[in-house]
Amino acid sequence: MNTRDTLKTGKNGHLFIGGADCVELAEKYSTPLYVYDKKYIEDICGVYRDTLEKEYGEGRVLYASKAFSCKGIYKLIDKLGLGADVVSGGELYTALEGGISAQKLVMHGNNKTDAELKFAVESGVGVIVCDAYSEIERLSALCESKDTVQKIMLRVNPGVEAHTHHFVQTATPDSKFGFSMMNGDAVRAIELALSSKGVRLIGLHCHIGSQIFEKESFALAAEKMTDFYKKIKDELGYEFEALNLGGGFGIYYTDDDKKLSVEGYADYIRVIAQTLKKCILKKGLKKPFLFLEPGRSIVGEAGITLYTVGNIKNIIGIKNYAAVDGGMFESPRHALYGSRYTVVAANRMNDKATERYSIAGKCCESGDIIAEDCFLPELKRGDILAVLSTGAYNYSMASNYNRNAVPPVILVENGESDYLVKGQTYEDIARGDADCKLL
């Protein structure tokens, strides 16, 4: 069982998060239920913000909101002094509705539509990160027609292969993301951007992947990017004023992962800042304004998901299944990536784990498993399970598969709780279904 600070076992043997009894939360809000601990998010954002300032100076931490996007989280992030990265019109809309200032937003996406570019420019988004020649041209033409100039960065691929699942590696030579720094594409994109009147190129962006523990990979990316900044300075006589090194810091899911304290996460930023400072000094570069974009590590460990155990199936000599009232519709990561999680019995934390279970969802396919190899007390119908570290990329990737409702999301602090997102009703699920005239 992990011992992260957000979670405690109460005298009644129940799991507590942010001072709230998980069994009571399950009763009050029903299950499945996404629960976020506000203090964890505040603490880690504080650590990131302060470490960047102390170790590097001029820069901004952007919360990569694809990890978990709703109005409330943008409101909280804004209060904590971070900006955010958004990757779609929908995330941009939600961020603005959440009250974050457009100037503090950076817009990503490898295929932004014309409508998304227009929305971003009209909203006054701080920086747009372009990822195609045609996007630079389309954006520049749009800005010229509006008599404005948009600050942009270019996404480049530095070719750093990080050790993570291949679906979330992003800087391999065959990646769909970024202009390659190896084959001349990036130089051509820079030349195009510099000659485009509607945009002002302030720097380059890279993101090497997600759930990466090796700090050397981030240091290597910083080194390669500054090598490239030097090359551009020497060959094109142009010096960038900003650099964005993306996100990707690994977090704790199971005992196979490194366990860091909240303060321990500062090391990722410390290593990046120190490497970068060394590189710019050595290469005689102007110190760029530094953007970092952690997502998973801000909300991942802050979140848990609560379920009620339903049917239990023991296939003798083969496997024990405990089926819960959720599934791949709200917890898709095991089905997608084979992701692993720690699961605990939230109503019986002091009971000895004696059995091994596969936690199955209620969707109609065998791959609908939430977690494998979970050691738990012998479960019975009605037990409350908590899956830990579910705060990133679960709610944000939820679907209505099998027309299941996306569950509510709540925030807890000092034993108090309230909705961040209300759960869907059946009417919500069927809302878009049209009275088709061909029927």
Ligand code: LLP
């Ligand atoms: N910046 C960019 C440009 C990104 O593409 C990403 C993540 C991040 C920042 C944030 O990375 P993080 O700090 O969260 O690792 N759905 C997958 C993860 C996909 C990550 C996509 N990009 C999962 O569930 O593991």
